[in-house]
Amino acid sequence: xxxxxxxxxxxxxxxxxxxxxxxxxxxxxxxxxxxxxxxxxxxxxxxxxxxxxxxxxxxxxxxxxxxxxxxxxxxxxxxxxxxxxxxxxxxxxxxxxxxxxxxxxxxxxxxxxxxxxxxxxxxxxxxxxxxxxxxxxxxxxxxxxxxxxxxxxxxxxxxxxxxxxxxxxxxxxxxxxxx
Amino acid sequence: xxxxxxxxxxxxxxxxxxxxxxxxxxxxxxxxxxxxxxxxxxxxxxxxxxxxxxxxxxxxxxxxxxxxxxxxxxxxxxxxxxxxxxxxxxxxxxxxxxxxxxxxxxxxxxxxxxxxxxxxxxxxxxxxxxxxxxxxxxxxxxxxxxxxxxxxxxxxxxxxxxxxxxxxxxxxxxxxxxx
Numbered sequence: 001x002x003x004x005x006x007x008x009x010x011x012x013x014x015x016x017x018x019x020x021x022x023x024x025x026x027x028x029x030x031x032x033x034x035x036x037x038x039x040x041x042x043x044x045x046x047x048x049x050x051x052x053x054x055x056x057x058x059x060x061x062x063x064x065x066x067x068x069x070x071x072x073x074x075x076x077x078x079x080x081x082x083x084x085x086x087x088x089x090x091x092x093x094x095x096x097x098x099x100x101x102x103x104x105x106x107x108x109x110x111x112x113x114x115x116x117x118x119x120x121x122x123x124x125x126x127x128x129x130x131x132x133x134x135x136x137x138x139x140x141x142x143x144x145x146x147x148x149x150x151x152x153x154x155x156x157x158x159x160x161x162x163x164x165x166x167x168x169x170x171x172x173x174x175x176x177x178x179x
Numbered sequence: 180x181x182x183x184x185x186x187x188x189x190x191x192x193x194x195x196x197x198x199x200x201x202x203x204x205x206x207x208x209x210x211x212x213x214x215x216x217x218x219x220x221x222x223x224x225x226x227x228x229x230x231x232x233x234x235x236x237x238x239x240x241x242x243x244x245x246x247x248x249x250x251x252x253x254x255x256x257x258x259x260x261x262x263x264x265x266x267x268x269x270x271x272x273x274x275x276x277x278x279x280x281x282x283x284x285x286x287x288x289x290x291x292x293x294x295x296x297x298x299x300x301x302x303x304x305x306x307x308x309x310x311x312x313x314x315x316x317x318x319x320x321x322x323x324x325x326x327x328x329x330x331x332x333x334x335x336x337x338x339x340x341x342x343x344x345x346x347x348x349x350x351x352x353x354x355x356x357x358x
Contacts, residue, residue, distance in 0.1 A: 110287065111286075126303060170346050
């Protein structure tokens with residue numbers, strides 16, 4: 001098994017699932033007559049969902065960029081470990097940042113959706129999902145796909161960490177193996 | 180610089196900040212007359228905050244356990260790398276799990292708090308923070324402390340990853356260095 005192939009596989013799937021999330025949320029819309037008024041609901045009304053569309057799209061693009069980086073390194077930098085080390089650090093840190101932003105946004109969207117689903121009696125907040133059922137099911141699917149993408153990105157981050165930290169000595173702290 | 184000392188320092192601070200979060204949220208309470216009725220608000224009314232109290236306490240306990248593990252390994256298993264490897268894997272996987280659960284719960288609590296702060300006109304959800312100002316400020320402090328703890332736990336997870344992956348060869352995939 002080659003670690004680069006696994007990474008490419010994981011990143012392609014993460015990007016696809018993130019795009020699926022962004023599309024499911026972004027294209028979700030439902031109209032309904034409520035109190036004799038035609039009400040239309042889209043992701044723009046729930047700010048956490050709006051953030052999710054942008055973050056998921058950006059994260060999908062980031063994963064494709066990382067895929068390009070991975071191919072570039074294996075093609076052109078295969079043996080010069082020196083310059084590869086800085087790229088591995090950058091890649092690891094960016095990976096961490098992106099996965100936490102995506103995971104946090106997804107969790108915030110889940111919380112907002114749970115409130116729309118259950119309402120909150122103590123605050124006199126009404127439920128809305130019993131009125132817009134199809135809309136809510138589509139959002140639910142998007143959030144599941146978002147968590148699946150996050151799980152894959154955690155795996156990709158672990159691979160980044162593996163590629164970075166295995167360059168270091170197992171005896172001394174932050175000492176390179178070759179030195 | 181010794182990696183074990185850094186890890187101990189990071190874990191102690193993470194545990195302290197998590198405890199601070201749990202206490203700030205758990206002990207937060209405010210009473211107010213609203214529409215001639217005495218209304219008391221605690222963390223139990225906002226389910227995301229209730230979850231945060233439990234998760235933060237559990238994560239604080241986990242970090243103290245990991246601190247014990249770190250001391251135990253450096254005392255008794257210092258040189259037998261073989262058995263240490265499995266412990267490093269367990270430690271890395273548990274660390275990942277705990278940090279994502281804590282981070283997700285904190286983000287959900289932030290989303291719930293933002294809704295309490297700003298309300299949501301489209302859904303006819305009222306603001307509540309203008310009524311319970313002191314309560315909301317205390318929750319805000321707790322959430323900042325929660326994110327700080329998460330940042331430290333991310334650092335601790337990186338140290339776990341470093342301790343695990345530096346045992347592996349930099350040439351072959353998942354091959355130990357000593358073999």
